[in-house]
Amino acid sequence: MPSVKIKKHAPENDMTPFVDVAFLILSFFMLATKFKPEDPVEIKTPNSVSSAQVPEKDNFQVQIDKDGKAYFSMDNPEYSKKVIENVNTTRNLGLTPAEIKAFVNAPSIGVPFTQLKSYLSLSQDDQKKFKAPGVPAEDSTGGEMYFWIRDVLSAYSGRKLNILVKADNSTKYPAFKNILAAFKKNDQNKFLLITSPEDAPPGTALYETRAKQMNATKKE
Template identity: 55%
Template sequence: MPKAKIVRKSTWVDMTAFVDVSFLILTFFILATKFKPEEPVEVKFPSSVSADKVPEMDAFLVTIDKEGRVFVQLDDPKARESIANNLNETRQLGLSPANIKSFTNSPSMGVPFAGMKQLLSMDPEQQKNVRQPGIPVPDSTGGELYYWVRDAKSTYAGKKITWLIKADNETKFPVVKNVLEAFKRNDINKFQLVTKFQDAPVGSPLWNSRQDIIKKAGGS
């Protein structure tokens, strides 16, 4: 008896729904992702065995490069706007509303008060090409950095803020000391130093405790 011949048909899958879902997920991540702001200068900071993560929100960061230039960086645009308005009023900087808006869009600043208006009057691309001299911290008074810290403290009043200092390996100690004075004069005695993580020395108590945590995690 002859076998019945099975007619083979090509398989077709409707991918429309899959593509729609993929684009929805991609759009969500694009809108929800917070991009890391551009660093004002390259800093080769020291290593430490601490594993604490640097907070991404409500942080005031002071960066010091190897030449001793000091920069301030804030993550919150609203806080930047508030600080710019306070400094403009108390230090009589003569900033226009356009200058304030430009500062709000610039996460970092590293010029003396006298040079802020000129810098903020440039378009964003020109600002990137300017070599900023740093915020003056000439002596134990904390210099102009004192006022930045003062107004940041006032802006974040009632909120938790993390004070951070990130200094280059080659930064001279007197510069760091003057930065600390700006914090001290504002009654800020608790801050974190940003460092590069390295594991604790093998056999040390910290290394042993971390190994115990790893073993327990592996056995669970």
């Protein structure tokens, strides 16, 4: 009696559930990720071996480029709106609701009060092309950075505010000194200096701490 040969079939795997899960994960990260806003100019920060991390929210950051021009940015829309509404009233800038919204959405501000309205009336593309002169920080040019810092501190009264300073490695000391003076006039002497991280020298306490953390991570 002849043997019956069973036809062999290649196993079939339905990948549809895996694809669905992959798209769900991708969609989650796209919606949940908060992208870092672009700096108004390229800033090459000095290196350091600090282990401190930049806070994730409620940051007021002052940037100083290599030419000494000063800019600032805020990452909390609620408090950005409070600040610009106060400035609009005290400075009688006559900003429209659309221009106030443009301030809240702007990645940074780097113009004097006299140019703020015209700058905020530009489209986002034109704002990126605009060569900002910087916020005047020196007393001889109005010292407007002092007033911005004052109003930001007032808006955050009773709430923790992280003050960050990001200066180019080529920034001249007088420009940095003007920013420090603006903080000092507001009785604000504590801030975080943003630098580019580098490895700690071998043998130092920080080097040993990082080595232990890496070994613990590998064991997990």
